[in-house]
Amino acid sequence: MTDTLRDPATSSDIRRYQHFIDGKPGSGSGEVIARYSPVSGQVVAEYAAGTEADIDAAVLAARNAFNSGVWSDLPGLARGRALNRLASVLRNHVDELIALDAAEVGTPQRVARGPVEAGIGQIDFAASLASTLHGEIHTNLGPDFTGLLVREPLGVVGLIVPWNFPTLILCQKLGYALAAGCTAVVKPSEFTSGSAVRVAELALEAGIPEGVVNVVTGYGNPVGQRLAEHPDVDLVSFTGSTATGQRVLESSKSNLKRVSLELGGKAAQIVFADADLDDAVEGVLFAAIHNQGECCVAGARLLVEDSVADEFLDRLAKRAGDLRLGGPDDEADLGALIHPDHMRKVLDYINVGVQEGASIRAGGGQLDHPEYAQGCFVQPTILDNVTPTDRVFQEEIFGPVVTVTRFSGADEAIELANVVEYGLGNTVWTKNIDKALTVTRRLHSGTVWVNTTIDGSPQLTFGGYKASGYGREMGKAGFEEYTQIKTIQIRTGTRVGKFGLLS
Numbered sequence: 001m002t003d004t005l006r007d008p009a010t011s012s013d014i015r016r017y018q019h020f021i022d023g024k025p026g027s028g029s030g031e032v033i034a035r036y037s038p039v040s041g042q043v044v045a046e047y048a049a050g051t052e053a054d055i056d057a058a059v060l061a062a063r064n065a066f067n068s069g070v071w072s073d074l075p076g077l078a079r080g081r082a083l084n085r086l087a088s089v090l091r092n093h094v095d096e097l098i099a100l101d102a103a104e105v106g107t108p109q110r111v112a113r114g115p116v117e118a119g120i121g122q123i124d125f126a127a128s129l130a131s132t133l134h135g136e137i138h139t140n141l142g143p144d145f146t147g148l149l150v151r152e153p154l155g156v157v158g159l160i161v162p163w164n165f166p167t168l169i170l171c172q173k174l175g176y177a178l179a180a181g182c183t184a185v186v187k188p189s190e191f192t193s194g195s196a197v198r199v200a201e202l203a204l205e206a207g208i209p210e211g212v213v214n215v216v217t218g219y220g221n222p223v224g225q226r227l228a229e230h231p232d233v234d235l236v237s238f239t240g241s242t243a244t245g246q247r248v249l250e251s252s253k254s255n256l257k258r259v260s261l262e263l264g265g266k267a268a269q270i271v272f273a274d275a276d277l278d279d280a281v282e283g284v285l286f287a288a289i290h291n292q293g294e295c296c297v298a299g300a301r302l303l304v305e306d307s308v309a310d311e312f313l314d315r316l317a318k319r320a321g322d323l324r325l326g327g328p329d330d331e332a333d334l335g336a337l338i339h340p341d342h343m344r345k346v347l348d349y350i351n352v353g354v355q356e357g358a359s360i361r362a363g364g365g366q367l368d369h370p371e372y373a374q375g376c377f378v379q380p381t382i383l384d385n386v387t388p389t390d391r392v393f394q395e396e397i398f399g400p401v402v403t404v405t406r407f408s409g410a411d412e413a414i415e416l417a418n419v420v421e422y423g424l425g426n427t428v429w430t431k432n433i434d435k436a437l438t439v440t441r442r443l444h445s446g447t448v449w450v451n452t453t454i455d456g457s458p459q460l461t462f463g464g465y466k467a468s469g470y471g472r473e474m475g476k477a478g479f480e481e482y483t484q485i486k487t488i489q490i491r492t493g494t495r496v497g498k499f500g501l502l503s
Contacts, residue, residue: 015045017193019054019217020200022061023210028054033190033218038106038336039327041374045104047193050218055185055226058214062156062183063232065211072153072181076131083127083178086206090120093202097195101166102328104192106336106376107291109328119171122474125458126175129479133180148488153181154258155234157482158227160248161196162240163189163338164294170196172473173237178212180482185233186215187224191338193217220244231255235482242467260471260481262296262463264396265424268417269299269453270439273308275429279451281315287427287453289323289380292334293400297425297447297454300397302404303416309406313384317362320380325367336376337399343376346399350381353392353403358383361404388419396422410439418444423465427453
């Protein structure tokens with residue numbers, strides 16, 4: 001449950017959240033986590049600090065709801081109607097959800113709006129899939145033999161949601177899990193738990209039964225770890241860093257549960273000389289700084305063809321210098337990084353890049369914002385002359401930093417794009433359709449954009465290659481992640497004497 005109280009010392013609103021288990025709020029141990037705004041440094045929210053016992057209670061509620069059939073046994077059309085109601089209720093609260101995410105993430109509301117609205121769109125599309133869950137019948141196996149392949153909901157799923165796009169990533173997991181007939185336990189980030197609790201509350205308001213959507217707030221250890229290892233959870237869907245994803249995978253061995261991992265990225269933006277450079281400048285910059293660069297598919301590596309590199313970088317640096325940084329209520333292009341430790345990590349990477357030989361083409365340091373003295377603001381930064389062996393080329397920075405490496409032809413560009421351990425997304429900028437199709441087929445990533453970037457639709461499946469994880473979200477494949485197939489084999493007629501047994 002959510003309460004909003006005003007702190008007399010700061011005159012700011014502090015939202016206080018409890019867990020949401022079996023349709024009811026609960027404070028668990030009574031311990032709380034304070035969320036300090038990365039923009040102002042003031043407390044903007046408090047969340048219940050969950051325990052293993054809280055996860056156990058939430059999993060039990062989800063299991064009871066699943067076993068009762070109150071959700072999983074509904075006809076697909078009925079589940080779809082309930083999800084449509086949920087999408088409608090979320091739209092009625094869209095400004096509230098935007099404000100929550102903006103305040104807790106530290107991003108301007110104008111930046112948070114698109115992802116929140118896209119998340120609600122995920123619920124809409126998932127609703128349309130609920131009635132498509134069907135199997136196959138095989139009638140050509142012989143005159144007396146029929147085979148059925150029945151697709152069923154998987155069961156209780158654990159959804160571990162990161163802090164960068166809280167509502168969007170929750171919805172692109174939860175919507176499909178519910179459409180398939182599963183019940184869920186959600187573990188949001190300890191930095192951005194508000195919207196998850198509100199979505200669970202609003203799901204109940206939309207008529208989704210108690211126990212189907214449960215939320216436990218708290219730290220990765222013990223809450224996330226217990227959810228990953230819990231013997232009565234059938235699947236864990238995790239979005240976050242590759243290192244944490246490996247720990248989730250290790251914890252899942254208790255019951256050999258399924259794991260879907262959407263992990264880190266180091267996307268390349270390949271700009272060919274024949275690209276529309278006006279579009280490419282805007283797209284490259286957007287991909288590098290969207291949500292402060294705290295985005296798994298951020299276009300963090302700019303690969304630009306030699307013949308246009310200097311012109312392109314001059315234009316890119318000028319546009320970067322025009323960007324506005326600010327708080328949730330400002331008309332800004334990007335906000336503050338999630339917390340001070342992360343800001344220091346990003347600044348350290350910039351220093352490492354310079355030590356390795358890179359030159360700073362734009363930005364390069366912390367911004368002392370005139371209105372927010374405690375803000376975790378880092379200037380949009382362009383590091384030029386970066387080589388493939390540099391750490392800033394290979395490692396995920398997760399901030400508004402783009403590295404620049406030049407290439408002389410398509411083969412070299414492809415080799416540079418593929419040389420990192422990640423494979424989540426890449427972008428190609430060219431007006432030559434033959435080149436676009438050839439290059440996209442040779443890039444080792446789950447998504448490739450051409451003349452657009454960080455774009456998408458719920459129908460289009462998303463996921464990674466290599467160290468960026470496995471499993472898929474969104475689209476039909478994302479829906480089927482939450483199902484399993486049962487084979488039913490039927491013989492007709494009498495079987496007496498046909499098994500070779502003694503009578």
